[in-house]
Amino acid sequence: MATPEKEPLHVLNRVFGYDAFRGPQQEIVEHVVAGGDALVLMPTGGGKSLCYQIPALVRDGVGVVVSPLIALMQDQVDALRALGVRAGYLNSTQDAEERRLVEAEFAAGELDLLYLAPERLRLESTLRMLERGRVALFAIDEAHCVAQWGHDFRPDYLALSQLHERWPDVPRIALTATATEATHAEIASRLALEDARHFVASFDRPNIQYRIVPKGEPKKQLLGLVRGEHAGEAGIVYCLSRNSVERTAEFLNQQGVAAVPYHAGLDARVRQENQSRFLREDGLVVVATIAFGMGIDKPDVRFVAHLDLPKSVEGYYQETGRAGRDGLPSTAWLAYGLQDVVQQRKLIDTSEGDDAHRRRLAAHLDAMFALCETVECRRVQLLEYFGQRGEPCGNCDTCLTPPQSWDGTVPAQKVLSTVWRLQHERRQKFGTGQIIDILLGRTTAKVSQFGHDALSVFGVGGELAEAEWRSVVRQLIARRLLAVEGDYGTLVLTEASGEVLGGRREVPLRRDPARVKAARPARTAGPGRQAAAAVELSPEAEPVFQELRAWRAAEAREQGKPPYVIFHDATLREIASRAPASLAELGEVSGVGENKLARYGQAILGLLAAPEGSAPAGSAPGASAQAPPAPDGPGPQALAWGDEPEPEEPGWEPEPEPEDG
Known part of the structure; x- marks a missing residue:
C-alpha cells in the first residue's frame, strides 16, 4: 500500500505545485500506477507528460521515456531536476564518461526518470543495462511516429512493440497529441497495445x-x-x-x-x-x-x-x-490562396509512391481544403x-x-466553359490568369496574340472582380471540379466538371469576408465551452507582473535556461494579482511546487515587498534552480486537466547509429 507521500495527488501538489488533476489525468495515472498499459490521445498542452511522470515517481524503479527529441532532452531533464526529480538521459550528444555516469545512476536506483532515443533500444548493451536496474514503466512519447502514413513516421519506433516481450510485467504508456481514428488504430496495432486501455481526451483547445x-x-x-x-x-x-x-x-x-x-x-x-x-x-x-x-x-x-x-x-x-x-x-x-491549392495538387501528382499513397495524400488535402472553405x-x-x-x-x-455562402453555379459554369473552349476548341491550356482575363474581357497582349477575344465567353464575367474570380477558381480546384496540370499550372476539366456544365450539380461557394482588423484573441471561449482561466491584471498588478518577468529573465540568463523553466507567465500573473505576503501564501499559487518555493520564494517575496522601481533584478542568494516541465503538465491557473518546397521532413533529428559495446 502506498504511503501518503507516494499518493499521486500528493506528488502532483508537492512536486509540480498543482492542487488537482484535470480531464482524464487522474484515471490514466491510477491505471498505470496499478500496472496497466495505456494508449493516451491528448492535445498539446493537455498534460500528457504528467501521465507518465507521476506514475514513475510513485512506482518502484525508474521510468524509461522513449523520445525522438534528442535536441530537447537536456531541457526536459533540466526542468525535472529543478523540481527535485532525479532525471537523466542517454543520447549521442554525451561522451562516454557522461553515459557511464548515467548508466551507473540507473543501476544504483538513483534516477526517477531516464530519457532514451528509440535508436538506443536497438542496442543489446542498452537492453542489458535496463535489465541490471528496475524499470517502473516504459513511456513512448510522440507515439504517432509509429504510424506509416502519419505525419512524423519513424521506423525505429516499430521495434518498441518488443518491450512487453522482454519486460512483460512492466506497464507501457504510449502518448500522442494528435491522431485520427485510423492513426489511432495503427498505433495500437504496431505497438501491440490493442489490449491496453485507451484514453481519448477532447482535442478542443478553447484558448x-x-x-x-x-x-x-x-x-x-x-x-x-x-x-x-x-x-x-x-x-x-x-x-x-x-x-x-x-x-x-x-x-x-x-x-x-x-x-x-x-x-x-x-x-x-x-x-x-x-x-x-x-x-x-x-x-x-x-x-x-x-x-x-x-x-x-x-x-x-x-x-x-x-x-x-x-x-x-x-x-x-x-x-x-x-x-x-x-x-x-x-x-x-x-x-x-489559389496558389496554395495549385501547388499542393501539383505536389501530390508528382509525389513518389503508388496510386494508393497518392489517394491518401489527396484525402488528407481534401480535408484541409474543407476546413479552409x-x-x-x-x-x-x-x-x-x-x-x-x-x-x-x-x-x-x-x-x-x-x-456568406452563395450560389456559385453560374460563375462556375463560366469558368469551366472557358477552360473547355480553350481545351477542346483551340487545343490550348492556360493558367488562372488567362482564364480570368478572358472572363473580364481584358484585351491583353496574350489575349490578342491567341485570339481569345473572339471566344464566346470573352467578357461574360463582369459581375465579379478579379479577386472574386480567383476565389471561384480556388474553390473549384479544391472540390476537384477543376484540375491543375503540368509545370505551368494550367487548368483542365475533371470527370466531375460535366455535371456542373450540364446543370446537374449546383455549386455553393464561400464568399471571402472583407478584410477587417481582428481583435486580440478572447480570454474566454464561447458559450458552454471550458477554457483555462487567465488572470486579468489590474492596473496596479500589471507593473508588478512586468517586474516579475524581468526578475525571471535575469534568473534565466544567470542559469543559462529558458525563462519558462523558472515560472510560466500564468504563474507570474497569479503572483502579481494575489501579492502573497508569506511563503505559505506563495505556495498556494498554481505552479509553485515545494522545490521552487524553497529556491525562489524569498526572492519573490522580496521583490513584492520592495518599493516600486527598486525591485531586485535577481533571485535570492544561492538560487540555482532550473524549473518545471510544466509545458505538458497542467497549465497554471487551470485545475490539473513560388519556390521549390521543402522536401517532406520529420520534426525530429534522428540519433546517429550508436556503437554497441
Missing part, C-alpha cells in the same frame, strides 16, 4: 483562436498580425520552402521584429543555436519549415502562423497546438475530423465574422 484569411500580400499580412496583435510576443511562422523561410525571417528583421530561420538546409549548429534562442529568449519569432516544432515545450508561444497551406488537418492541428500551451489566449493564423465553425470541423463533437465556439473567424 486558441483559429483564423484563416485570404492570401493577398502574405508577408505584409503577417507583419500586421505580429505588430497589431502580438508585439513583443513569441511566435512560430511556418513556410513550405527553405527560401520562403529565409526571406520571411529577413523581412521581419528588417521591419524590427526579432526573428530567426530554421530549416534542414541550415548547418546543424546554426539550427541548434536558433532553436536554443527561441526557447530562452522572450518575444523571439522563429520562421521554419515543418522540420521544426515537435516536442517544443515553450509554453508562451502566443501565435502560430502559416504562410503556406499544411498538407493535412493532422499536421495543421499539431503545428497550431504549439501555441498557448500555458492555457492563455493565443492565435492560429493561416493565409490561404467551410462557412461553419472551424473548431467544430476540426473536432469532427478527429471523430469528436463540438458546438460553435464563438472564438474563431467564422464565428466572429460569419462568411
Whole structure:
C-alpha cells in the first residue's frame, strides 16, 4: 500500500505545485500506477507528460521515456531536476564518461526518470543495462511516429512493440497529441497495445483562436498580425520552402521584429543555436519549415502562423497546438490562396509512391481544403475530423465574422466553359490568369496574340472582380471540379466538371469576408465551452507582473535556461494579482511546487515587498534552480486537466547509429 507521500495527488501538489488533476489525468495515472498499459490521445498542452511522470515517481524503479527529441532532452531533464526529480538521459550528444555516469545512476536506483532515443533500444548493451536496474514503466512519447502514413513516421519506433516481450510485467504508456481514428488504430496495432486501455481526451483547445484569411500580400499580412496583435510576443511562422523561410525571417528583421530561420538546409549548429534562442529568449519569432516544432515545450508561444497551406488537418492541428500551451489566449493564423491549392495538387501528382499513397495524400488535402472553405465553425470541423463533437465556439473567424455562402453555379459554369473552349476548341491550356482575363474581357497582349477575344465567353464575367474570380477558381480546384496540370499550372476539366456544365450539380461557394482588423484573441471561449482561466491584471498588478518577468529573465540568463523553466507567465500573473505576503501564501499559487518555493520564494517575496522601481533584478542568494516541465503538465491557473518546397521532413533529428559495446 502506498504511503501518503507516494499518493499521486500528493506528488502532483508537492512536486509540480498543482492542487488537482484535470480531464482524464487522474484515471490514466491510477491505471498505470496499478500496472496497466495505456494508449493516451491528448492535445498539446493537455498534460500528457504528467501521465507518465507521476506514475514513475510513485512506482518502484525508474521510468524509461522513449523520445525522438534528442535536441530537447537536456531541457526536459533540466526542468525535472529543478523540481527535485532525479532525471537523466542517454543520447549521442554525451561522451562516454557522461553515459557511464548515467548508466551507473540507473543501476544504483538513483534516477526517477531516464530519457532514451528509440535508436538506443536497438542496442543489446542498452537492453542489458535496463535489465541490471528496475524499470517502473516504459513511456513512448510522440507515439504517432509509429504510424506509416502519419505525419512524423519513424521506423525505429516499430521495434518498441518488443518491450512487453522482454519486460512483460512492466506497464507501457504510449502518448500522442494528435491522431485520427485510423492513426489511432495503427498505433495500437504496431505497438501491440490493442489490449491496453485507451484514453481519448477532447482535442478542443478553447484558448486558441483559429483564423484563416485570404492570401493577398502574405508577408505584409503577417507583419500586421505580429505588430497589431502580438508585439513583443513569441511566435512560430511556418513556410513550405527553405527560401520562403529565409526571406520571411529577413523581412521581419528588417521591419524590427526579432526573428530567426530554421530549416534542414541550415548547418546543424546554426539550427541548434536558433532553436536554443527561441526557447530562452522572450518575444523571439522563429520562421521554419515543418522540420521544426515537435516536442517544443515553450509554453508562451502566443501565435502560430502559416504562410503556406499544411498538407493535412493532422499536421495543421499539431503545428497550431504549439501555441498557448500555458492555457492563455493565443492565435492560429493561416493565409490561404489559389496558389496554395495549385501547388499542393501539383505536389501530390508528382509525389513518389503508388496510386494508393497518392489517394491518401489527396484525402488528407481534401480535408484541409474543407476546413479552409467551410462557412461553419472551424473548431467544430476540426473536432469532427478527429471523430469528436463540438458546438460553435464563438472564438474563431467564422464565428466572429460569419462568411456568406452563395450560389456559385453560374460563375462556375463560366469558368469551366472557358477552360473547355480553350481545351477542346483551340487545343490550348492556360493558367488562372488567362482564364480570368478572358472572363473580364481584358484585351491583353496574350489575349490578342491567341485570339481569345473572339471566344464566346470573352467578357461574360463582369459581375465579379478579379479577386472574386480567383476565389471561384480556388474553390473549384479544391472540390476537384477543376484540375491543375503540368509545370505551368494550367487548368483542365475533371470527370466531375460535366455535371456542373450540364446543370446537374449546383455549386455553393464561400464568399471571402472583407478584410477587417481582428481583435486580440478572447480570454474566454464561447458559450458552454471550458477554457483555462487567465488572470486579468489590474492596473496596479500589471507593473508588478512586468517586474516579475524581468526578475525571471535575469534568473534565466544567470542559469543559462529558458525563462519558462523558472515560472510560466500564468504563474507570474497569479503572483502579481494575489501579492502573497508569506511563503505559505506563495505556495498556494498554481505552479509553485515545494522545490521552487524553497529556491525562489524569498526572492519573490522580496521583490513584492520592495518599493516600486527598486525591485531586485535577481533571485535570492544561492538560487540555482532550473524549473518545471510544466509545458505538458497542467497549465497554471487551470485545475490539473513560388519556390521549390521543402522536401517532406520529420520534426525530429534522428540519433546517429550508436556503437554497441
